[in-house]
Amino acid sequence: MLIEDCEATNKNLYKFYAAVMIIIFILALPLNASVLHLFIFKLKFWKSNTNNVFLFNLVLADILLLFCLPIKAHNYIKGERRSPNDAVCKAMLFMLFLNRGASIAFLTVTSIDRYFNVVHPGRKNLLKALKKSPHISIIIWILLLPLTIPTMLKNFDCCNTDDTDVVDSLREAVFFSQIIIPFFILVYCTVRIVNRLRKKTVGDKTKLKRATFLVMTVMVVFSFCFLPCTLARMVLLIARVQEWPEMYQDKAAVAFDGLMVLSYMDCLLDPMVYCFCSTKFKGLYLSNYFPFLYKDSQVPIESSTGQTRGVWS
Template sequence: MANNTGYQDIEDCEATNKALYKFYAAVMIVIFILALPLNASVLHLFIFKLKFWKSNTNNIFLFNLVLADILLIFCLPIKAYNYIDGERRSDKDAICKAMLFMLFLNRGASIAFLTVTSIDRYFNVVHPGRKNLLRALKKSPHISILIWLLLLPLTIPTMLKTFECCNSHSQLPNGTKEDTLVKDVVDSMREVVFFSQIIIPFVILVYCTVHIVNRLRKKTVGDTTKLRRAVFLVTSVMVVFSFCFLPCTVARMVLLIARVKPWPEDWQDKAAVAFDGLMVLSYVDCLLDPLIYCFCSTKFKSIYLSSYFPFLVKGNGVPLDSSTGNTTQPSRNNVI
């Protein structure tokens, strides 16, 4: 096979454009520096100010969302170190698999809780009087535990069989037919998980957004503040989701096509570099998720500002409610 050496070079963990990967590393370090204290402060607020476990509202979902973000943030220094060292992935199989496990689990959890929050708002706005399973389950923290447990099987493909530098559908220069078949099956499972984690929730988010917006348009009488906030919420989730996850999904699809065809070696390398860069972009989700908490409720913003930025609070110590123009009294009950 004349191209074996070329394919092996592509599948090596060494980055071909070291300067660009150092830039990627710098971006991840900046995200880490900004996102860690931001999410830690939100986590502190949920635990010590809101006491989320006593709430029957979306607080439980949002607490798990910030928890997933924090766990994902801790992966960034390791990836940044690899990039600075000139490696696309760790050349150590255990570290490579552990990183994939954490990324699959925590990104999946982040997407899942974003989606569940939007579904819950959809039922509250579009079907306010209808009983639904989610409304019954969200009164218990067990629904959050169940979501985490359901995500665990999706990480199994990341732990099966050694694969070169965590790449899928790479060419095996000296592999047997049986080895190639097993590798293709495992790789395909991993890719199915990757795409299903993004495409299925995106379809659900589009559905919820369209119906909530239509509900707002049909609302001709009565207080529309709740509907507007619901629209702000689902719109912000859609924007964050589209900005952070859809580009890397498209890039992943292009990269897989480049490997399966296969495309020329330099094209495959460019596709891999583009995918890695857009994956770095997806980590900005950890910075944008806290904005969603504010869209969920101005009361959450009020408590956050009064707790951590009291100098921004108006004279009587209560921040201004941006949706009504009036002051709001922070309440620890039913905040979100």
């Protein structure tokens, strides 16, 4: 069997992958939908000059990515690594690359903004000026579109079309750059933020501890969801270039598919990490969906002027 064939060699294992994706979909869809509802109808994110706009787009990217999971799960249950239909396969790849790229991009932009707010609070920067306009979010989505072109031109697993070395290299460059570059940016921002917060002696210690916990958790979640599949992809490429025995290439492909499933956990973890670490958002969420758990002692959701504040605090 060729490594790029659609048929899975270990059908039971792929059924397990499908079960994991179904569980992620069932848990993450209502969670992301409820968060999206709050951003639109309660927080009115478009009126805010804070990270609400970035967080809204992060949740939007996650919820769009979730709609791909039932189709992938269906293929796995049938014992197919990818859809044998060329159009469906390419459409899935387009959605997966675009929305996962958007999720990583908005996470990275949010972390960079957090870095400037904590490490350089008084310094003017381009991002601070741009985030006052929703156009930066539109620009990010548009810039991500060209990155999906290589997936539409070259066979990726079982999307069979004519291939060239140039397109193959572009595709792999897109895959790795979407994860590796943001990872180093997040590492830098996290280290600088943690060091800055540790040196800060004035201010609410509880807020400082929460901010430190937040940036550390962002780093852990990103590493847990995306680094394993990146390493697996690297091993798979080495196996193909060095022409390992077909059995080992197949095992590398199976491991890569499994770790890609793990990366979809990002859709489930994002709302809990990037939104629920805010006491304001937590209070808003509980008061709307779980009022019996809401406590009056929590941080107020709105300011004294009635305007909704940013949830990234």
